[in-house]
Amino acid sequence: xxxxxxxxxxxxxxxxxxxxxxxxxxxxxxxxxxxxxxxxxxxxxxxxxxxxxxxxxxxxxxxxxxxxxxxxxxxxxxxxxxxxxxxxxxxxxxxxxxxxxxxxxxxxxxxxxxxxxxxxxxxxxxxxxxxxxxxxxxxxxxxxxxxxxxxxxxxxxxxxxxxxxxxxxxxxxxxxxxxxxxxxxxxxxxxxxxxxxxxxxxxxxxxxxxxxxxxxxxx
Numbered sequence: 273x274x275x276x277x278x279x280x281x282x283x284x285x286x287x288x289x290x291x292x293x294x295x296x297x298x299x300x301x302x303x304x305x306x307x308x309x310x311x312x313x314x315x316x317x318x319x320x321x322x323x324x325x326x327x328x329x330x331x332x333x334x335x336x337x338x339x340x341x342x343x344x345x346x347x348x349x350x351x352x353x354x355x356x357x358x359x360x361x362x363x364x365x366x367x368x369x370x371x372x373x374x375x376x377x378x379x380x381x382x383x384x385x386x387x388x389x390x391x392x393x394x395x396x397x398x399x400x401x402x403x404x405x406x407x408x409x410x411x412x413x414x415x416x417x418x419x420x421x422x423x424x425x426x427x428x429x430x431x432x433x434x435x436x437x438x439x440x441x442x443x444x445x446x447x448x449x450x451x452x453x454x455x456x457x458x459x460x461x462x463x464x465x466x467x468x469x470x471x472x473x474x475x476x477x478x479x480x481x482x483x484x485x486x487x488x489x490x491x
Contacts, residue, residue, distance in 0.1 A: 297340060297341070300343065305336050316381055419439060421437075465480075
């Protein structure tokens with residue numbers, strides 16, 4: 273039979289000895305904070321991704337404590353638990369639980385920041401690799417090609433309005449590699465690349481080889 277909502281708290285209240293509300297409230301707050309990770313990180317991002325220490329600067333601790341406090345008070349056996357409270361220890365107990373929540377909140381944020389830093393480092397490495405492996409212009413073999421909005425350009429003067437607006441550096445790189453490999457399969461000489469200066473038609477990138485008298489349109 274499924275356990276009714278609040279039965280866990282009621283069973284704790286029935287235990288004799290230590291104050292029943294303290295551990296129930298503490299565990300409930302910690303569990304509620306763990307389950308509110310997304311809500312906490314949303315608040316953190318809305319706050320600009322920065323916060324200083326101290327209870328007064330927490331993002332979700334007060335809300336979590338108030339929500340769990342109200343949840344406990346709704347339990348049927350709350351009056352019996354309330355009767356067992358010792359007034360002088362109330363503030364100290366609440367501050368102790370509050371500090372645990374502050375520590376947990378800061379751990380969640382710290383883990384999130386480490387995750388962000390790791391993602392940024394991975395992105396930096398990836399961008400560095402892209403930069404190191406940029407597509408060299410096959411015509412001048414000196415500068416990197418730039419591809420934008422269907423245009424293939426190079427500082428050497430190469431300018432080709434692509435016949436395919438979907439052309440990307442990856443696609444052009446693959447096309448060049450395939451063409452060179454296909455040529456190398458039957459000819460040991462290195463092919464040359466040039467641009468046709470079309471008048472009515474768009475310019476094209478050609479690969480040719482004088483040794484084997486072959487040519488191919490790359491783009």
